[in-house]
Amino acid sequence: MAVKIRSRFFLRVFIHFASLVLVIMLSFTFMMIPMQKKALLQIMYTQGVTVSRSIIQASSDAIITNDFGFIVEHNVEVLKNNPSIHYIAIAPLRGKTIWVDQTGWRVLEDPISLLTELQSEHIEYEIEHQQWEAEGYHLVYPIEFSGIKWGWLHVDFATDEYNAYIRDMYLQLVYLAGIAIVLLMVIGYFFARWVTRPVSIISDLATQVANGNLEVQSKIKRHDEIGVLSNSFNKMVQSLQQSKQKLENYNQQLEQEVKKRTLALDALNQNLDKKVKEEVHQRQEQERLLIHQSRLAAMGEMIGAIAHQWRQPLNALSLVLQNQHMNYQAGQLNDQAMSRSMEKSERLINKMSTTIDDFRNFFKPNKQAELFNINALVHTTVNLLDAQFKSHNIEINIACEENLNIKGFQGEFSQVILNLLNNAKDILLERQIVSPNISISAHRIANGISIRVSDNAGGIPDDIINKIYEPYFTTKEEGKGTGIGLYMSKMIVENNMMGKLYHYNNSEGAAFMIEIPTQLPK
């Protein structure tokens, strides 16, 4: 299976491998070329020195005896046998230079700078282009015999062979580079494939696994880290398969369970509706009962309050009648005495009648919200219980702002205040508090009115402080309290009047706070 050329990993490995090999190859080439050139120059140098020495050796006698005929003839022969030599020049220290080239020879009347520049004690050479059409390797060999300098031998070699060699070398390098690049491509491809193929295979398999196919298996078997990766992958897939199977089993179980529960819930739901309706009906009934009981309790309270309120005027009326009888018996019952008695009696009877009206109006439920004054309501409520308070020496302190008006259900709110006052009165009497005191205050707060009813009865015990609003909860003896007063008060304040009713203990006793918005929301 061929590796996808578009695989980035494959391309990366291939490019890195190819780049590395190319860099090494180019480095080697750039190092090798100067070395080769240097070696070639060395070869040319050696060749030049050898040829020079052989010429000098062959011509030594002629050189010593200045037999220029032999020298010329010999060098002409040398040039004839060595077409690669451009020219030979024999430059004696004293005398004219003899120049021999491939076309002939001549005696140089004036020395040529090309020749004299290089003449020294040592063997010199240079590659020059001036004298000849082609490039030449010019070697100057000093001629000495037994330490005595005779002159110089100049030999100019054609560098055609050298240049051809360099050209061949470059061509070979180009061919080698071409072959190397082709080999590089092929080897690089297979190398990159060998490295990346297993990874690509595993990557593809991993993608298939990620897409949900857990049936895949890696068939790579190697004894290196790739083999370990392959084995680990297979184990992982197997493990995933098993987990998936387990999950499916759990899922099935769960579905069955859910079905069961759903059926149960459906049944429950169906029952629930019925139950809720029953409960709601029951609660409504209970509420109606509570309200009825509350009303009955309130009526009971009202009757008690009326009885209490009427006790004093009835006593006073009895006294008036007794006075009247005594005056009649004493024969002192005249018109004036009779008028006084009648006036007093009428005042007492009016007071009693007002009390009934007060109670009747107090407990008359309001059908709609009306604007009423808090201060007036508090006073009216206190008046209803004034007699009781006085009889028990309970001091009442009222501190309400004058212009506190709220829109709500006055009758029901009156019931709340009455209930709080009654409770305070009852606990003060129960605990036989010395100097019993009930304080009522009302003031404006943001967007509403705050009313506080507090006593000095010592506070609500901690064990019942959170239960006092529960219906039917009472601390009074059986028959003495219904336990629905605070429940109803809370219902009225929070449900009907959208306010808050809460309590707390202070240093003296309990305090009940009512916060009512100024206007009921629409």
Next chain:
Amino acid sequence: MIKRLVFFQKFFFAILFCFASSNLVRAEQNVVTLAYLENGLKELKNNEKQIALQLLANELIRDSGVKMIVQPVRSFAEMRQLISDGKVDYTILNGYHLLEHYDFLQSFFVTPLLTIQRGPSDRENFIIVANKQYIGQELINLQGKTLSLHPQYLLMKFYLEYLIENSSGLDILHFFSKIKYTKTASQAVLDVYFGSSDLCIIPKHIFDLTVELNPAIMQKIFIMHQSGKQFFPVLILNFKHVDNTIRTLINKNLSLLNQTARGQQILDMFSIQSVHTVKLKKLHPMQNIFKHYQSLLKK
């Protein structure tokens, strides 16, 4: 069964032997010998002569079924013996040797002879070149001067000896104060130019080549004497006992050597341009000079 196999094996080898022997006899009947003097052919190095001549020989008898053996000979005496014995079919001789041993050789060789051409002509013109200070003078005026001479050029040396003998009655050793022997003929001219010698003798074509290399040398030298084109430097002799068919073939191949690239390559090894036939009468000029020289010596 085994005995029969052995018999057939022997019979087979016997037939093979006879066949080979007959071929060998036939081969010996087609063998031609080319002899040469070892100290000749100065154009070539000693180790090259045999190979070069064998190459020449192979070219001459190519596709003929003839085998040519090249045989070096140490001296003319040995050559002479071989010729007498009929063991030599062809020989390459210096022109001087022909002149010297003509009487002996003429009874063995057949005409036409063959000669080589190196310069513009198949015959050489020997010239005497002298320093320009001697312009207007004759050879005789250069007695006691220094001569540069290429000694291996026998015919040229002979001619100089003839001139000196004829003009002065002296041999060259006594005529010249010093003879400087040069390795090449052209070097002799250079000696005159550079003033190492006063004169030299040199084949004209070599002189022309030397001047071509540096025409400026004519500023210091001049040609004092020319022999004229009358000397054959090298002659190829073939002998009477050689089969005519073979002779005709070989002579023809020799003449046509310069017509082919390979033949010309072989000729270039000997610095030869071509090979020609030459009639005996063309030898007469140099023969006459030789005879005259002989008569001068007798005096």
